[in-house]
Amino acid sequence: MDGPMPSKSLISSVIYGFLLLSLCNSLKDNAVDGKRAYFHTLKINSLPSPDVCKESSKALNEGSSSLKLVHKFGPCNPHRTSTAPASSFTEILRRDKLRVDSIIQARRSMTLTNSAEHVKSSVPFYSLPVPPNDYIVNVEIGTPKKEVPLIFDTGSDLIWTQCKPCKVCYPKVPVFDPTKSTSFKGLPCSSELCQLYGQGCSSSKCTYKTAYVDNSSSTGIYATETISFNHLRYDFKNILIGCSDQVSGDSDGQSGIMGLNRSPLSFSSQTANIYNNLFSYCIPSNPESTGHLTFGGKVSNDVKFSPISKTSPSSDYDIKMTGISVGGRRLLIDASAFKIASTIDSGTVLTRLPPKAYSTLRSLFREMMKGFPLSHPDIFLDTCYDFSNYSTVAIPSVSVFFEAGVEIDIDVSGIMFQYPGSKVYCLAFAELDDEVSIFGNFQQKTYTVVFDGVKERIGFAPGGCN
Ligand SMILES: *[C@@H]1O[C@H](CO)[C@@H](O)[C@H](O)[C@H]1NC(C)=O
Ligand SMILES: *[C@@H]1O[C@H](CO)[C@@H](O)[C@H](O)[C@H]1NC(C)=O
Numbered sequence: 001m002d003g004p005m006p007s008k009s010l011i012s013s014v015i016y017g018f019l020l021l022s023l024c025n026s027l028k029d030n031a032v033d034g035k036r037a038y039f040h041t042l043k044i045n046s047l048p049s050p051d052v053c054k055e056s057s058k059a060l061n062e063g064s065s066s067l068k069l070v071h072k073f074g075p076c077n078p079h080r081t082s083t084a085p086a087s088s089f090t091e092i093l094r095r096d097k098l099r100v101d102s103i104i105q106a107r108r109s110m111t112l113t114n115s116a117e118h119v120k121s122s123v124p125f126y127s128l129p130v131p132p133n134d135y136i137v138n139v140e141i142g143t144p145k146k147e148v149p150l151i152f153d154t155g156s157d158l159i160w161t162q163c164k165p166c167k168v169c170y171p172k173v174p175v176f177d178p179t180k181s182t183s184f185k186g187l188p189c190s191s192e193l194c195q196l197y198g199q200g201c202s203s204s205k206c207t208y209k210t211a212y213v214d215n216s217s218s219t220g221i222y223a224t225e226t227i228s229f230n231h232l233r234y235d236f237k238n239i240l241i242g243c244s245d246q247v248s249g250d251s252d253g254q255s256g257i258m259g260l261n262r263s264p265l266s267f268s269s270q271t272a273n274i275y276n277n278l279f280s281y282c283i284p285s286n287p288e289s290t291g292h293l294t295f296g297g298k299v300s301n302d303v304k305f306s307p308i309s310k311t312s313p314s315s316d317y318d319i320k321m322t323g324i325s326v327g328g329r330r331l332l333i334d335a336s337a338f339k340i341a342s343t344i345d346s347g348t349v350l351t352r353l354p355p356k357a358y359s360t361l362r363s364l365f366r367e368m369m370k371g372f373p374l375s376h377p378d379i380f381l382d383t384c385y386d387f388s389n390y391s392t393v394a395i396p397s398v399s400v401f402f403e404a405g406v407e408i409d410i411d412v413s414g415i416m417f418q419y420p421g422s423k424v425y426c427l428a429f430a431e432l433d434d435e436v437s438i439f440g441n442f443q444q445k446t447y448t449v450v451f452d453g454v455k456e457r458i459g460f461a462p463g464g465c466n
Helices: 008-030 088-113 192-197 355-368
Strands: 039-043 065-071 135-141 146-153 159-162 200-202 205-211 217-228 236-248 256-259 278-282 291-295 304-307 321-326 342-344 351-353 384-386 392-396 398-402 406-409 416-418 424-427 429-431 437-439 448-452 457-461
Touching (some): 304 406, 321 355, 355 424, 355 429, 406 457
Parallel strands (some): 159 236
Antiparallel strands (some): 039 392, 159 256, 278 291, 304 457, 351 437, 448 457
């Protein structure tokens, strides 16, 4: 006996239903997949946050060593010399622009110095990007240990601090006294390292000068010295440092810089064999919280990696951006809009995008924010809103994609930049009039960012500062 045959129309509606279902599923994949949301809730703050430090409780991995990463002007910085006044907002943006310009300029000069005409034995001397101005770590230096606050900077190489006797030192911040340290050894002019990196010889000590593109500089002698982290039982001995008796440029809270770029001089390169050439950091969501800078340790399973671009300057950390989505919708721009790799920089604040990518992001963001009153403060950010009449606003989520399937769903604290002392918030991205893009620290907030020098890759995982 034959059973009843399903009618043609039933078959086609089953097929139709199946197609519809798959269509819905594919739409859903583009939009919300459980943990991801179209919108984030932005709380509109009328009062400044209380000036109290909240410590991150992030447990440290075994075998790793961490430093607290704190905002220079926040309550977690024990050496802060001032709190940033609201008027410094334009100053932050001015310096940020300077840093970005200087990264472009430094890349160009590096390309020049790396070129064939560059003569043997000459110093790999080029201007470094303008030092960043926001996050510091406290390290201990010498024997006995003396704590110094250093700017953490993935864009420069040397680790240096100001030293006595000063010709010109930053006021109100610690000055290291090498005569009081038993582990301090000036680098002899005859040494191989001095042949490689030295710029001269003064009283038989090897001298250096680090010049930054904003004309700030640090001049002094090279030395080898012990560097320690406060929780750690052992010390890093014989680290090549700069001991500077003459500094120029701004400081309101740091004694020097900890360079972490890929060149052999950087602290991360010098300690690479101890830490398996791996370090990571997390930038906190606000200046009242701590993050961390960690050397070594286990990489957790949720870290997604993207390969470091082979075509970028050897000292930068560049990976390839492949797309952006806003409110779960992928921007319709083709890959050629991102043909140059993006620098992952700890010291640039706002993410810079190629013109086509930025304008597409901006129009989609504006479309989704339709109905909120636009505002036009006198700054280079061009998508600002006056949220005076709101206590919370649902803003579209923004995700940035990198090669090899990395997606960064930017934390709500990293999407819009609040104009201090007001309720004006601006989309915290900007266009770069060049074929360089930079993934800035504002958008990196709350993510663990992992720099793996062995496998030449950079990884990201959410929830890094909790
Ligand atoms: C640095 O100094 C040079 C020469 O004096 C000058 O041309 C340049 O504009 C200065 N750069 C900045 C960022 O101030
Ligand atoms: C806030 O609401 C008041 C009253 O409706 C209105 O007059 C004002 O323009 C609104 N302000 C903004 C910035 O939207």
